[in-house]
Amino acid sequence: MKRALSVTREENFPEWYQAVVDQADLAETSPVRGCMIIKPWGWGVWELVQQALDKRIKDTGHENCYFPLFIPMSFIAQEASHVEGFAKEMAIVTHHRLKAVDGKLVVDPSSELEEPLVVRPTSETIIGDAFRRWIASYRDLPVLVNQWANVVRWEMRTRLFLRTAEFLWQEGHTAHASKDDALEETLKMLEIYRELAEDVLAMPVMVGEKPENERFPGADATYSIEAMMQDGKALQAGTSHYLGQNFAKAQNIRFQSATGELEYAHTTSWGVSTRLIGGVIMTHGDDDGLRLPPRIAPKQIVIVPMLREKPEDADLLAYCEKLKTELDGLSAFGLPVRAHLDKKPTRSANKRWDWLRRGAPILLEIGPRDMAGDNVTMIRRDKLRDGDKVISTGLAREQFLAQAPGLLAEIQKNLFDEAKARLDGNIRADLKDFDAIAAFFGAASEDDEKSGFKGWVRAPWSRPTGSELEAIEARLKALKLTLRNVPMGQGQPSGACVFTGKPAVEEIIIARAY
Amino acid sequence: MKRALSVTREENFPEWYQAVVDQADLAETSPVRGCMIIKPWGWGVWELVQQALDKRIKDTGHENCYFPLFIPMSFIAQEASHVEGFAKEMAIVTHHRLKAVDGKLVVDPSSELEEPLVVRPTSETIIGDAFRRWIASYRDLPVLVNQWANVVRWEMRTRLFLRTAEFLWQEGHTAHASKDDALEETLKMLEIYRELAEDVLAMPVMVGEKPENERFPGADATYSIEAMMQDGKALQAGTSHYLGQNFAKAQNIRFQSATGELEYAHTTSWGVSTRLIGGVIMTHGDDDGLRLPPRIAPKQIVIVPMLREKPEDADLLAYCEKLKTELDGLSAFGLPVRAHLDKKPTRSANKRWDWLRRGAPILLEIGPRDMAGDNVTMIRRDKLRDGDKVISTGLAREQFLAQAPGLLAEIQKNLFDEAKARLDGNIRADLKDFDAIAAFFGAASEDDEKSGFKGWVRAPWSRPTGSELEAIEARLKALKLTLRNVPMGQGQPSGACVFTGKPAVEEIIIARAY
Incomplete structure (x- = not known):
């Protein structure tokens, strides 16, 4: 592809x-x-x-x-x-x-x-x-x-x-x-x-x-x-x-x-x-465009018929129309499934990429061979860059219909799990002082936005206020860093405040931010 | 009342x-x-x-x-x-x-x-x-x-x-x-x-x-x-x-x-x-306030428990809660019924008038006697000023539940029919010239807004344009009248244009307007 x-x-x-x-x-x-x-x-x-x-x-x-x-x-x-x-x-x-x-x-x-x-x-x-x-x-x-x-x-x-x-x-x-x-x-x-x-x-x-x-x-x-x-x-x-x-x-x-x-x-x-x-x-998003969680995808399942401007197209469209009607009757997340049949005269290959870039969670490409076997060919947007198993061909239509709501839920969960692993895996909580934090994030160069992934720091602090806080803010600002928030439900922190050296009362998140 | x-x-x-x-x-x-x-x-x-x-x-x-x-x-x-x-x-x-x-x-x-x-x-x-x-x-x-x-x-x-x-x-x-x-x-x-x-x-x-x-x-x-x-x-x-x-x-x-x-x-x-x-x-609207067609009433059926700040209130509330749950399970106009239980500590009589003024289509007042008989007392907002039969007492709860969706549809239709009769019955189509129209509407006094019901005129006209139309407009404006529209689907008009005397090509609506 x-x-x-x-x-x-x-x-x-x-x-x-x-x-x-x-x-x-x-x-x-x-x-x-x-x-x-x-x-x-x-x-x-x-x-x-x-x-x-x-x-x-x-x-x-x-x-x-x-x-x-x-x-x-x-x-x-x-x-x-x-x-x-x-x-x-x-x-x-x-x-x-x-x-x-x-x-x-x-x-x-x-x-x-x-x-x-x-x-x-x-x-x-x-x-x-x-x-x-x-x-x-x-x-x-x-x-x-x-x-x-x-x-x-x-x-x-x-x-x-x-x-x-x-x-x-x-x-x-x-x-x-x-x-x-x-x-x-x-x-x-x-x-x-x-x-x-x-x-x-x-x-x-x-x-x-x-x-x-x-x-x-x-x-x-x-x-x-x-x-x-x-x-x-x-x-x-x-x-x-x-x-x-x-x-x-x-x-x-x-x-x-x-x-x-x-x-x-x-x-x-x-x-x-x-x-x-x-x-x-x-x-x-990934390097192919957007990936939408199914709950907020305006179209969750998009059907692209492989039209060839031949008389057989009418049969293929009828097969796809029937499939769309069947999908419309299903529910996912307690709401009707949002299916779409793309009948526009655009070339099928272009349509595929239009819908993948837009992040439609499931794409069904239906050609004469799928119709003949009462099958569908499915592309899962969330797995697109994983290599194999991206495209399921010869999947029985009945089987796909039975699985569709569960598949949407699985894609929703998969996207969350992937992002959750990234969040959990990229919060450094072992940095002991400001210099270590500064070294971790590196210089705030003009093009720091292009300088690769850094993650966040979670650090103990003494909850300074007023001018003490302002001075800390100024130091952070020079590195384009900001204090994000003090996570809820945390226990007693260990160690000293990374900014003031005083006993810490809680931990705070430090990061570059939008 | x-x-x-x-x-x-x-x-x-x-x-x-x-x-x-x-x-x-x-x-x-x-x-x-x-x-x-x-x-x-x-x-x-x-x-x-x-x-x-x-x-x-x-x-x-x-x-x-x-x-x-x-x-x-x-x-x-x-x-x-x-x-x-x-x-x-x-x-x-x-x-x-x-x-x-x-x-x-x-x-x-x-x-x-x-x-x-x-x-x-x-x-x-x-x-x-x-x-x-x-x-x-x-x-x-x-x-x-x-x-x-x-x-x-x-x-x-x-x-x-x-x-x-x-x-x-x-x-x-x-x-x-x-x-x-x-x-x-x-x-x-x-x-x-x-x-x-x-x-x-x-x-x-x-x-x-x-x-x-x-x-x-x-x-x-x-x-x-x-x-x-x-x-x-x-x-x-x-x-x-x-x-x-x-x-x-x-x-x-x-x-x-x-x-x-x-x-x-x-x-x-x-x-x-x-x-x-x-x-x-x-x-x-009527002289008691708003009347809302059920399709656009935020609450279609409002339950008002006749609370007396006594221990029995708890049972009454439980009866009303159950009734609300039952109503929530019904459909009207293809959507879930919008029922509301008003538990506010306001006096019941005040609540009645609050909801009637707001135009809630059906009001259910539930007192101890209703509960004892497994009944409801119902007030239909659309019939409030018709005098009798406004309040149905001793209506069996089961019977009301069975009738509720149909009642809402009936209220919707009743409001439409009433307004439709007013529209159809108040378009004068027999006035032959401008003077007759002017006489029908009467003078445009400062307080004409208070001077009672006039209705519309439907009159043949020759579809004048440009300065001819401007002159007509000016004459109408002096009487605070306006040309509204040329109704769709009309046949060939008879007679001469009420403004120009030329052969009419269609009929137009003349009225005072907002």
Whole structure:
């Protein structure tokens, strides 16, 4: 078989990533700076991610709603840390009319807004404003809402799915009567993100708390799931924030408690975005293109008839139509199997590679000989580069139908296991000090992205704060390293903090990151 | 029973509308001019509308995708009529940074964009730009895409759902090799909109072609579905446009035909929006609030236990839980029944009115006596104002379970039939000239919105164009009247045009409108 992509992961990982996005027909850049066009195949993946997560969000008692795209500038200024973190690079609407001058369109200066509007970079302030109106008594709590929306952050260096000016996400926002309730909510949604990443996207993650300097602006605690990409970098794939009473105090979100006192609510927020698709690409893609976990593959089983523009084609198509109907009647993962018959007039060999690059989990190529023997020829996308047994020929149709749901489950598991082995096998936990860590990662050269796989370091630390933490951050930054998170559920660490030499209180993940 | 709303339709229709939106907890105004907050109950309705339409869009071969929120100002200028129609009131992004000056946030003047960006009012131009890149040969056609998105039009006078600065919609965009193919697509989607309105929303519509002066800016033909509200006004509930080669020529969307020539593509676009929810309210609402057709009711059957804060409550709740589980196992309209058990500590009488105002189709009130007899007490929302038989008491639980899916279908049909009778019975087709029409509608006083039901007029006309049409429009406008559409499938009209006196070629609908 000919190779599908022009560049391998080892040759140049960033270029390989771009080639997969392009060749798998997931997305493309648009004429609007930093904004992407998500093409049907990429959108199909996102719809399946949305469905899986939306069900979990609703099953845990949250309700969807929708808040305005625009936020008055004065709202952004309400929460001090929030200003620091978000009031920088945003899209700002200042006028509301164009007019023609000498046959050219210009912004009409007379249409200037009294107060500029910011295109939402996140919605804590506009939703908090509604919470203030909605909440009067402890009986109104908890308020548990979520929205699926587009947000804009004016990023300077963009990369499709991973960092774009406009991106799509869900943002959950909740208000509670107590810190305990709000913390429980924060961790509940973190667990749902872990489940989404691992069970649906087959992307194993490290679940933990971000260090102080990496918190969401205005949060008392931020938790994340971090995934290991095939270049060893970490990808923050979802975050859940306990906002304490910070936003409640800034926005006057108060309630009368059961004992009659006025108290500030405790709020949370949590979100995942189209960035997850970037994570799927860099977790499962190979040098032939994308490999999609069956749960998020818009087409799980693709039938390609080997048409020859001859009269016999009609019989072959009828055989394939029947096969598709049979597959449509099957279930996998509790949902109908998504089968597709590719009847386009493209050459069959091109179709094969189109679907393999796109990552369809199972490809069935059906020629006259398959039909004659009531067989199918099957290609398993996950095994494509393993060499033998990639193509099963002469597989009885009946037998394939009986096995198909199980095969999809096996492919889902296989992709997860492969990624899980990579994650577990590439976390160095034996480095004792900063110099050893620096030596492990090597110099941060301009082209370090091409310099091969490094993995992560898990190291004991003393949980420094303030200026001590800032100094550590600066040292790490010079090596292009970052503190990712403090994994949950860890025991008492042994040894001294790799940064401060003080007794360690926990272990933290250090990595290069997207 | 006490009346649920403070104002009736007859007393003041616009105030009644606002009261329903508010009291049924559908949406509220936001601190951002013209933008609404869609609350969970309203959003739940929209999700069901989306699901029903999305399935039909996909079943007809379209694929979903996503295009940028922003459109470069120069794109808007590409299609001349489009500029006329859309380049007026839009949200314009001119800067990308805020900065603090003397402790106050201001727009950073140094962050001015080289080219202003418009927040999409509709996406023909940015999607056409992609079509130009995607389409090379007739083999690439048709291109059939759709997106679910938010759009912004800077409206001066807004009303929740009906006219808001930001609204949510789907916009389909397609490109074809021939005029015939594109026209077929335009009418296919129009038919899907009719089906959505009538079969899903239970909202009967008049399907027809808009007159020349009401076309989408840049279209060769615009078709619409028009619904009759309970104040007699027309609501344009969906449009489908044949754009001819206008956008293709403006944007250079060309393909090589089978015979090797370069030709311009024929494009279409079509959309429906959250405005549909306004249509549902004004079609089905009554003086007690909203009545939801079961197909779009987020909760179809709501169980209210008559709790008394006594130990017996536990048994009653167990009875209700079991009932809910049984209802969850039923199907209606090919989907699982959406049942809800309201366990909130609110007083039962308040709950009754909460759910009736929200329009839940069936309410089950369960007290100790119902439980003792293994019965339910049922309130049918659609019959609430009919007087007798509203409440069925002593209905055996088993019997109700057996009847529930059929009852939901009956309610759906009942709401449609009621609205259909109103539409069919209130179109005057016997008025012979403009004066008779003017007399029928009466003066356009400031408070004509409160002046009672008028209905529509269907009148023969000669299909005038250009300045002749403009003059007619002006006369109609003085009476706050508009030309709605020319109904499809009509025969040869009799008589003379009510406007020009020339022989009529078809009949057109005249009405006051939203």
